[in-house]
Amino acid sequence: MNAAAAAPAALLDPDGVRASVDAVLYAFLDEQERAATDLPEIGLFTKMLRTMLAAGGKRIRPFLCVTGWAAITDRTPPPAVWRVAASLELFHAFALIHDDIMDKSDTRRGRPTAHRALAARHAHHPDADTLGVNTAILLGDLALGWSYELLHADDRRIHRTWKLLNALRTETLIGQYLDLAATGDLTAGTDTAWRIIRYKTGKYTIERPLHLGAAPADADPAQLRSLSAYAIPLGEAFQLRDDLLGVYGDPARTGKSTLDDLREGKHTVLVATALERATPAQRRTLHSALGDPSLDPTAAEAVRGIFSATGAAAAVEQMITDRLHAAERALDGSTLREPATTALNRLAAAMAHRAS
Numbered sequence: 001m002n003a004a005a006a007a008p009a010a011l012l013d014p015d016g017v018r019a020s021v022d023a024v025l026y027a028f029l030d031e032q033e034r035a036a037t038d039l040p041e042i043g044l045f046t047k048m049l050r051t052m053l054a055a056g057g058k059r060i061r062p063f064l065c066v067t068g069w070a071a072i073t074d075r076t077p078p079p080a081v082w083r084v085a086a087s088l089e090l091f092h093a094f095a096l097i098h099d100d101i102m103d104k105s106d107t108r109r110g111r112p113t114a115h116r117a118l119a120a121r122h123a124h125h126p127d128a129d130t131l132g133v134n135t136a137i138l139l140g141d142l143a144l145g146w147s148y149e150l151l152h153a154d155d156r157r158i159h160r161t162w163k164l165l166n167a168l169r170t171e172t173l174i175g176q177y178l179d180l181a182a183t184g185d186l187t188a189g190t191d192t193a194w195r196i197i198r199y200k201t202g203k204y205t206i207e208r209p210l211h212l213g214a215a216p217a218d219a220d221p222a223q224l225r226s227l228s229a230y231a232i233p234l235g236e237a238f239q240l241r242d243d244l245l246g247v248y249g250d251p252a253r254t255g256k257s258t259l260d261d262l263r264e265g266k267h268t269v270l271v272a273t274a275l276e277r278a279t280p281a282q283r284r285t286l287h288s289a290l291g292d293p294s295l296d297p298t299a300a301e302a303v304r305g306i307f308s309a310t311g312a313a314a315a316v317e318q319m320i321t322d323r324l325h326a327a328e329r330a331l332d333g334s335t336l337r338e339p340a341t342t343a344l345n346r347l348a349a350a351m352a353h354r355a356s
Contacts, residue, residue, distance in 0.1 A: 011077070012070055012343040014063050021062040023052060024086040028150055034040070044121075045142055048114060052093050054108045061088040061209040063347070068213025071340035072223060077213075080155040084212050087165075090147035095172060095204075097140035101133055102180060103264060110255035114139055157216035164215060168208040175200030182267035184291040188350075190272040194236075197269070201237025222335065229330035230344060233323035237352045240320050243268040244313065245302060245355070253356040262300050265291025269319070274312035282306045324352040 011017075029046045036042040038243040062085035069077050099105075107113060112120065118139075119132025151165075153157050178196045182188040210227040211219075219227075245254050245263040247270065261268070275286060288302050289295055307313045325347045331341045 008058070012081060014059065017063045017066050018059045019087050020082060021059055021089060022053065023088060024082050024150075026050070028086065028146070032146070042067060045139055048117070048139055049093060049143060051117075052096070052114065053089070054257050055111050057089075057092075057109065059345075060091060060205060060351075062086065064206060064209035065213040065342055067340050067347075068210035068215075068219075068227065069217045070213075071135075071227065071336040071344070072214050072217035072219045073209070075217070078151060078157065078216075080157045081213060081216055083109055083150050083153065084158065084161055084216070085209075085354070087147045087150040088209055090143050090150060090214070091168075094140045094143035094147065095176075097136055097143065099176065101136055101140075102176075103260070105260065107255060107257070110252075111263070125183065149208060160215045161212050164211050168212075169202060170193045171208070172204045175204065179267070184265035185267060185286055186265070186271070186275060186290060188267045190269060190276065193267055193269045193272045193344075196267065197236050197239045198232065201239040202232045204235075205238060206235040207231035226330060226334035226336055230327045230348075233326040233330070234348050234351060237320045237323040237348075240269060240316050240323070241352060241354060244316060248305065248313075250355065255356070259295060259297070259300055262290060262293045262303055263293050269306060270312055270316050273315055274307050274310045277310035277312060278306060282310065319353050324348055 029049060033042060034045055065085040065088055066077060066081065069081050096108060097114045100108055101115050105113050106116050111117075113130045113136075115136035117132075118135045119128045122128045122131050122135075125131050148165075152162070175196055175198070178192065179200055182192050182196065207228050210231055211224060214224060214227060243261070243266075245259055246256065246266070246268075249256070249258060251257055270284075271290065275283060278286060285302060286306060289299050292299070304313075328345055331344060334341070
């Protein structure tokens, strides 16, 4: 599909957006290969990125970018908007690669993470695991650099996105730092858990992608505020659901073990709420189990029992519902265009109630 001339019917269709964005990404990777004929090793990196792109992913950020444009105008998105949307997906690839290294994760979307796949590729090496991690760091660095190279075009609409893109990069970094610093620290408290959600998910996944599509369409401040009022509670709902899936989800659907977050001692609103409500005996069990890298399924089930007994799991479910309603209310009475608000309401329900 020619991304610059996507049919109107496909514009707010997630599958149509995915096809258009993927066309931009694959064409860009082709360009990088053609430009580096004297560097045959570049094929390793482009192949890894192609594998990651083909592995799935919802393309939420590119979809929101295009929807941000459609919320402001009925004009056909120019090539610049599709390049911004594709840039977000390359930035996301960078973030996932480095996140998996930091979390020591073995799988992503049901497949080996980049550092594990690269270690397997170099199984003959005397220290394949270290080489896999170090090569994956380079892969992430390349994806980050290329996410900006995608935007090298003489187009005033792209120029308007630079400040937003820089904010997204900084906010995501801070969110990741807060997450790393709080992991394993059971004294961090609920406020820290909410800040992690705001910067690692709310702004990165929802708000900034919407703004990055709306700004080139000449969105006014009120329209940007409406998009933010929708994005922040939905981002919180999205992450709260992700935290529940990390503990209660079906690994066959999520592609992730239900032990990883507990073994890492991830500091989530679910965990913080349970600790606040726990009895002394329950708190001792949580302190013993959370962050234990050898946590077994039996001990994990005991932790889930405490999450239920304290009402923490039910409280998080209610938080998700409340934030979904807040996101929906933010669109009521706004000056955003109706086709986009319909798509945003549909997306909000899907994100809040998803099982993967």
